[in-house]
Amino acid sequence: MHKMPALKALIEANQFAYKSHKGAYIGRVLTEIIGVFGALLSMKSVEYTTNSAYRLFEGQAHINEVIVGVSLFALGSLIFYLLGIAKDLLDNKLMLHMSYDFEYALGRKLGKVNWEYYENHETAVEIYKVREKSLEQMKNFVGLMMQGVYFVLGGVIFLTLLAQINLVAVVAYLVLLLFMNKAFEKVYKQVKDAWDELQPYKQKQNYFFSLSGDKVTHQEYQFNRLFGFVANRWEQLYHAEYKVQMKIFGKYEITFQTARFLINLPYIAMLIFVGYEIAVGKHEIGFLMLCNQLFNYVLDLVTGIQYSVNDARTQYGFVESFFNLLKLEEVEKSSNVSSQDFKGIHFDQLAYAYPQAQNKSLKGVELNIKLGEKIAIVGHNGSGKTTFTNILLDLTDRFEGTINIEGSGEEKIPLSSLSSCILQDFAQYQLTIRENIELGYIGKKFTDVEIWKCLEQVGLKEMVTKLPQGIDTMLGQLQEGVDLSKGQWQRIAIARLLANPEAKIWVLDEPTAYLDPISEIEIYDLIYKLAGERIVLFISHRLGFAKRTDRIIVFHDGKIVEQGSHAQLIEQEGIYAEMYKTQEAWYVA
Numbered sequence: 159m160h161k162m163p164a165l166k167a168l169i170e171a172n173q174f175a176y177k178s179h180k181g182a183y184i185g186r187v188l189t190e191i192i193g194v195f196g197a198l199l200s201m202k203s204v205e206y207t208t209n210s211a212y213r214l215f216e217g218q219a220h221i222n223e224v225i226v227g228v229s230l231f232a233l234g235s236l237i238f239y240l241l242g243i244a245k246d247l248l249d250n251k252l253m254l255h256m257s258y259d260f261e262y263a264l265g266r267k268l269g270k271v272n273w274e275y276y277e278n279h280e281t282a283v284e285i286y287k288v289r290e291k292s293l294e295q296m297k298n299f300v301g302l303m304m305q306g307v308y309f310v311l312g313g314v315i316f317l318t319l320l321a322q323i324n325l326v327a328v329v330a331y332l333v334l335l336l337f338m339n340k341a342f343e344k345v346y347k348q349v350k351d352a353w354d355e356l357q358p359y360k361q362k363q364n365y366f367f368s369l370s371g372d373k374v375t376h377q378e379y380q381f382n383r384l385f386g387f388v389a390n391r392w393e394q395l396y397h398a399e400y401k402v403q404m405k406i407f408g409k410y411e412i413t414f415q416t417a418r419f420l421i422n423l424p425y426i427a428m429l430i431f432v433g434y435e436i437a438v439g440k441h442e443i444g445f446l447m448l449c450n451q452l453f454n455y456v457l458d459l460v461t462g463i464q465y466s467v468n469d470a471r472t473q474y475g476f477v478e479s480f481f482n483l484l485k486l487e488e489v490e491k492s493s494n495v496s497s498q499d500f501k502g503i504h505f506d507q508l509a510y511a512y513p514q515a516q517n518k519s520l521k522g523v524e525l526n527i528k529l530g531e532k533i534a535i536v537g538h539n540g541s542g543k544t545t546f547t548n549i550l551l552d553l554t555d556r557f558e559g560t561i562n563i564e565g566s567g568e569e570k571i572p573l574s575s576l577s578s579c580i581l582q583d584f585a586q587y588q589l590t591i592r593e594n595i596e597l598g599y600i601g602k603k604f605t606d607v608e609i610w611k612c613l614e615q616v617g618l619k620e621m622v623t624k625l626p627q628g629i630d631t632m633l634g635q636l637q638e639g640v641d642l643s644k645g646q647w648q649r650i651a652i653a654r655l656l657a658n659p660e661a662k663i664w665v666l667d668e669p670t671a672y673l674d675p676i677s678e679i680e681i682y683d684l685i686y687k688l689a690g691e692r693i694v695l696f697i698s699h700r701l702g703f704a705k706r707t708d709r710i711i712v713f714h715d716g717k718i719v720e721q722g723s724h725a726q727l728i729e730q731e732g733i734y735a736e737m738y739k740t741q742e743a744w745y746v747a
């Protein structure tokens with residue numbers, strides 16, 4: 159992935175925040191600017207009050223001067239108090255808007271990126287990092303920018319105040335501060351590297367941790383008494399991480415505390431120097447009070463900025479990951495288009511390798527499919543069936559060879575708009591039954607009658623009728639809903655497929671894996687009946703159904719090695735015949 163410097167990440171995070179809520183962002187900048195003048199008022203009023211009090215003591219001033227000084231100080235404090243409230247309110251508003259935009263942008267991107275990104279390690283790590291800490295770090299970056307505004311404006315104003323002291327001493331003081339900052343940079347770089355070292359431990363730990371809280375893995379976890387094993391792995395990772403953490407913590411704390419200590423030294427030296435200048439009559443006594451406050455501000459500012467910059471330096475990778483993810487290419491799936499003249503597809507020398515794979519998973523697939531054909535795709539595990547259908551479903555265009563769609567005329571019709579599918583790992587949406595079906599044909603408003611018809615077709619009408627809220631019953635556990643058996647969920651997935659009347663190709667990857675044998679035959683019959691002139695591709699290891707298809711295609715090692723009717727392939731005595739006979743023997747013997 160692309161690497162960006164920390165400063166760029168800082169600017170991008172602030173641009174993001176600014177776009178999220180311009181008013182709140184500008185408001186926050188204004189509070190910093192007003193804050194500088196508030197600090198100036200507070201410092202000057204303390205100086206003025208001390209001088210007036212001293213002169214009053216010597217009988218050279220009137221009490222009113224002291225009252226004015228104290229009032230100005232009170233005004234400065236009031237400004238600070240009100241600014242504090244304004245900062246909190248604006249921060250909250252800005253952060254809420256940022257969080258919304260962050261989640262939206264991330265959700266949109268993760269939903270729209272090419273399927274292949276999920277097939278490689280690099281993206282998986284980026285997604286993990288972004289979910290872990292990006293938003294928090296982006297918010298810190300906004301805080302850092304605000305500190306920066308205060309630092310720059312405050313720097314100019316405070317410097318003019320400092321200029322009243324011996325210039326050589328002031329320059330020496332500032333150079334010392336800058337020098338110390340520079341000296342620690344190297345150590346911070348090491349701290350950042352150590353943080354990076356920590357990430358893989360965290361990711362693996364979270365993975366092991368998540369195994370116990372997941373409905374799908376829980377049963378196996380309990381059944382195989384995995385707690386000891388998982389806890390052991392988790393513990394090993396925890397201890398390894400602990401060591402790295404302690405190393406980081408040690409370095410960080412030592413660096414930070416040393417910096418604080420050293421930065422205090424010039425502060426004390428400067429106060430002594432100002433004391434000397436007052437003693438020789440260069441300034442009035444109030445100037446010492448001003449300097450005390452001034453040095454405190456400068457010190458707070460420098461250490462605060464230093465703290466935030468260190469934090470940003472060590473953690474900006476989280477922000478970087480977010481913006482890297484946003485740059486990933488999106489695939490815009492076209493909405494369903496009706497293609498009356500679609501006649502078939504030709505695959506010519508189709509080859510494909512997964513992003514990180516050394517070998518190709520498809521190696522020159524040649525295939526013609528005519529409208530209306532019902533085809534079974536079979537083959538051993540890992541032979542390339544799913545990879546082929548993923549390409550057919552238009553999930554990637556990064557393949558070799560060509561795919562021609564016959565009958566689409568001048569207009570290039572995307573495959574995705576022609577197809578509908580049920581995948582091996584079909585989705586179980588924690589939504590209502592109605593919504594679960596409607597998602598099969600997004601954009602259409604279904605009538606109750608249409609939903610009931612889909613349910614009737616997949617044999618769920620009776621079951622749903624008994625539910626108190628019928629088709630509006632929530633499924634799953636996210637809300638107080640009804641959970642279904644795997645087979646019932648699969649029937650819902652089939653109903654979703656039926657909801658799209660425009661699809662010309664149905665891809666059914668193990669569509670009946672969870673159905674009982676009688677339901678399985680029923681559902682195949684139903685699919686056959688409803689498919690009409692569509693192309694239907696069945697991918698399944700259960701070969702009974704293959705007999706009834708027009709053509710069987712056998713994949714082996716990324717290639718089509720056999721094709722023909724059931725009878726022809728049995729006669730060929732190849733892979734299909736062997737697979738079929740083995741299955742047959744299992745049932746017959």
Ligand SMILES: Nc1ncnc2c1ncn2[C@@H]1O[C@H](COP(=O)(O)OP(=O)(O)OP(=O)(O)O)[C@@H](O)[C@H]1O
Nearest residue numbers: 277512514515519538539540541542543544545546
């Ligand atoms: N993300 C990936 N990265 C690298 N190789 C992959 C990836 N996913 C799958 N493969 C490889 O691609 C080949 C084809 O896999 P595919 O999933 O298409 O097989 P399949 O015929 O559908 O298998 P099954 O019957 O087990 O579902 C396999 O050798 C597999 O190891």
